Amino acid sequence: MKRGTVCPPRFTYMKSLVRSTLCALYKYSGAMSLREKIERLGGHSFVVVLLFHRVTDEIPEDALTVGTRFFRKLCLMLRNRFRVMSLAEAMDMNRQGQPFPARSVVITFDDCYHNNLWAARTLAEYGLPACFFMPSGYVDTERVFPWDAGLRSMPNLSWADVREMAALGHEIGSHTVNHVDMAKVSDDEARRELAESKRTIEEHVGQPVRWFAFPFGGKANCADEHFCPMIHELGYDACFSGHGGFIHAGSQEQVLPRQPIPTFDSLIHLELFLNGSLGWIQSLKRKVGLV
Numbered sequence: 001m002k003r004g005t006v007c008p009p010r011f012t013y014m015k016s017l018v019r020s021t022l023c024a025l026y027k028y029s030g031a032m033s034l035r036e037k038i039e040r041l042g043g044h045s046f047v048v049v050l051l052f053h054r055v056t057d058e059i060p061e062d063a064l065t066v067g068t069r070f071f072r073k074l075c076l077m078l079r080n081r082f083r084v085m086s087l088a089e090a091m092d093m094n095r096q097g098q099p100f101p102a103r104s105v106v107i108t109f110d111d112c113y114h115n116n117l118w119a120a121r122t123l124a125e126y127g128l129p130a131c132f133f134m135p136s137g138y139v140d141t142e143r144v145f146p147w148d149a150g151l152r153s154m155p156n157l158s159w160a161d162v163r164e165m166a167a168l169g170h171e172i173g174s175h176t177v178n179h180v181d182m183a184k185v186s187d188d189e190a191r192r193e194l195a196e197s198k199r200t201i202e203e204h205v206g207q208p209v210r211w212f213a214f215p216f217g218g219k220a221n222c223a224d225e226h227f228c229p230m231i232h233e234l235g236y237d238a239c240f241s242g243h244g245g246f247i248h249a250g251s252q253e254q255v256l257p258r259q260p261i262p263t264f265d266s267l268i269h270l271e272l273f274l275n276g277s278l279g280w281i282q283s284l285k286r287k288v289g290l291v
């Protein structure tokens with residue numbers, strides 16, 4: 001069943017079933033691999049940066065949450081059928097103008113939920129690197145995000161957890177100190193959030209923080225790229241949104257897109273999305289203003 005929906009369950013289930021069936025027909029008819037080959041021959045290459053928040057069975061799946069069973073299946077699919085790379089590798093390729101290998105994917109997480117430690121260990125089991133973006137003022141505290149008020153309590157990572165994640169080979173990025181909406185803060189406050197978060201994470205983890213992810217991640221929350229020069233001036237190498245999209249080879253976008261994950265009916269639906277098979281639907285939706 002589709003995650004994070006507000007449709008009646010029966011309607012959602014039918015819609016999900018129809019979509020998954022169409023995806024399976026497309027894949028097993030051979031059309032999918034033919035289209036991928038044609039795209040590669042045409043010189044098209046891209047990487048999809050996935051965005052997760054919580055991986056837990058303690059609350060129902062929703063717009064920010066996937067269950068552990070789904071996550072393991074996803075790891076298996078990514079390991080077997082995709083080329084998962086670190087954010088550093090993807091960004092180096094982009095900077096050098098290299099084409100991305102077929103089916104390139106990067107995995108990222110936001111918001112320092114403690115269940116990210118389980119996810120980090122599970123990813124390491126599958127040999128998959130990831131980058132975890134930390135709002136540093138929440139790590140090792142009992143602070144609760146406003147949207148989680150009323151939900152079952154979900155602890156935050158400690159700094160020892162974050163160090164373990166880094167030791168597993170994962171990257172750690174900044175997500176400000178206080179998870180502020182960058183479109184609503186002054187330049188001085190933005191500078192403080194960016195600089196202090198980077199410094200604090202580097203002190204605790206002992207590795208440079210190269211990446212920044214805008215909290216909330218919508219187009220309106222990324223401050224119309226207003227802060228991009230400041231982000232680079234403070235020592236970050238790239239910054240990311242969270243409203244979806246692919247990074248095409250040689251992209252000059254200042255704020256690079258990430259794709260939120262709990263928006264897919266099934267693994268096969270996700271596989272087709274990640275390999276670009278559903279790109280024409282996204283373009284159509286963009287044209288009619290649905291995304």
Ligand SMILES: [Zn+2]
Pocket residue numbers: 110111175179214215216
């Ligand atoms: Zn966030």
